[in-house]
Amino acid sequence: MTEPTPRPDAAASFAPPPPDPARAGRKDEHVRLAAGQQAAMAAGAGPRNDFDDVELVHHALDGVDPAGVDLGTDVGPWRWPLPVYVNGMTGGSVATGRLNRAIGIAARVTGVPVATGSVSAGLDDAGARATFTVMREENPDGFVMANLGADRTPDDAVRAVEMLRADALQVHLNAAQETVMPEGSRRFDTWARNVAAICAASPVPVVVKEVGAGLSGRTLARLAGLGVTVADVGGRGGTDFVGVENDRRPTRDLAYLRGWGQSAVVCLLDAPTGAPHLLASGGVRTPLDVVRALALGARAAGVAGRFLRVLLDDGEPPRDAAATDRAAARLVEEIEVWRDHLVALHGLLGAPTPADLVTTDVLLRGTVRETAALRGTDVGALTRRSAARPVPDLNRDLTARHDGAPHA
Numbered sequence: 001m002t003e004p005t006p007r008p009d010a011a012a013s014f015a016p017p018p019p020d021p022a023r024a025g026r027k028d029e030h031v032r033l034a035a036g037q038q039a040a041m042a043a044g045a046g047p048r049n050d051f052d053d054v055e056l057v058h059h060a061l062d063g064v065d066p067a068g069v070d071l072g073t074d075v076g077p078w079r080w081p082l083p084v085y086v087n088g089m090t091g092g093s094v095a096t097g098r099l100n101r102a103i104g105i106a107a108r109v110t111g112v113p114v115a116t117g118s119v120s121a122g123l124d125d126a127g128a129r130a131t132f133t134v135m136r137e138e139n140p141d142g143f144v145m146a147n148l149g150a151d152r153t154p155d156d157a158v159r160a161v162e163m164l165r166a167d168a169l170q171v172h173l174n175a176a177q178e179t180v181m182p183e184g185s186r187r188f189d190t191w192a193r194n195v196a197a198i199c200a201a202s203p204v205p206v207v208v209k210e211v212g213a214g215l216s217g218r219t220l221a222r223l224a225g226l227g228v229t230v231a232d233v234g235g236r237g238g239t240d241f242v243g244v245e246n247d248r249r250p251t252r253d254l255a256y257l258r259g260w261g262q263s264a265v266v267c268l269l270d271a272p273t274g275a276p277h278l279l280a281s282g283g284v285r286t287p288l289d290v291v292r293a294l295a296l297g298a299r300a301a302g303v304a305g306r307f308l309r310v311l312l313d314d315g316e317p318p319r320d321a322a323a324t325d326r327a328a329a330r331l332v333e334e335i336e337v338w339r340d341h342l343v344a345l346h347g348l349l350g351a352p353t354p355a356d357l358v359t360t361d362v363l364l365r366g367t368v369r370e371t372a373a374l375r376g377t378d379v380g381a382l383t384r385r386s387a388a389r390p391v392p393d394l395n396r397d398l399t400a401r402h403d404g405a406p407h408a
Contacts, residue, residue, distance in 0.1 A: 213261025237283025
């Protein structure tokens with residue numbers, strides 16, 4: 001494993017001027033609350049996860065040699081080296097800037113695509129800009145997605161792309177979060193028009209993503225009509241930003257909205273013909289969840305919460321340059337483990353590439369099965385997809401073996 005190159009203290013890039021204290025405090029609070037949710041989930045106290053209702057049928061003679069597995073995946077116009085990316089987390093404060101620095105270092109070492117958190121703070125506050133651009137500075141040649149809310153203008157979108165020298169622009173939809181957020185922006189009726197205008201103005205392809213409530217089949221069809229070619233369904237099951245924002249409310253009076261929306265699993269099953277290329281995030285905990293998402297039609301899976309836990313030290317962001325480098329090294333190690341496990345799982349399931357996983361037989365259980373059936377999914381057809389796989393000609397293989405060199 002290649003070791004990250006040590007860098008100067010991240011704080012040196014962020015002063016003067018410092019980020020706006022109020023906004024920076026909110027970003028730090030988001031990380032603290034999200035980390036608390038992740039710790040609860042790791043301890044088994046979190047909400048149920050719909051990925052657990054997706055069972056992949058084992059066929060004992062279908063496996064392939066893992067040495068021949070190619071994890072490359074086509075997403076929109078891009079070819080990614082593996083079907084995993086680090087989804088947008090944060091930025092806007094000195095502490096979150098150090099997290100973005102660590103993510104950038106890990107991306108440079110592993111080649112994994114990455115996204116920033118919402119760069120609105122960097123557009124509005126010169127002091128916060130470096131907390132985002134540090135990701136590109138550490139990863140000058142890698143695949144970086146800028147991230148912006150659907151309430152921003154096309155000019156803002158162009159500025160965001162230029163600021164990060166981004167390869168793609170994530171535009172996030174987060175109506176549930178904004179509804180609960182004390183400072184929320186709630187002109188939801190302008191978002192579709194904004195998305196279309198941003199797609200037309202952006203110098204790079206746009207990826208529209210939800211922030212934990214999912215993209216329904218209806219929404220995916222509308223996005224395709226707006227010119228969106230890649231969408232991250234961003235479903236329920238990971239960090240619950242409704243819960244994060246409710247915990248910031250003085251009275252915590254909207255707790256009943258926790259868990260709002262659909263899971264990534266349900267969204268993938270709900271996707272209509274002609275939908276944009278799909279990415280899956282929200283509750284992706286392990287390489288097996290990645291494979292489940294790929295089997296349901298995703299081109300790649302985004303991970304944020306699990307990787308955030310790896311980056312934090314006793315629940316806290318890195319405090320200095322040395323701690324940032326250690327966080328980056330931990331994330332590099334985690335990503336390499338995921339890469340190795342994905343290769344092994346593809347071999348076990350008989351899938352030489354991620355695209356081949358769509359011929360894996362899938363059994364749906366519990367509420368996922370019920371919801372999918374109610375929404376019109378042929379759950380029986382999912383159990384018989386391996387019929388499309390070619391069966392090796394054993395007679396031909398045996399003839400070739402006898403005609404060749406003798407075998408022990």
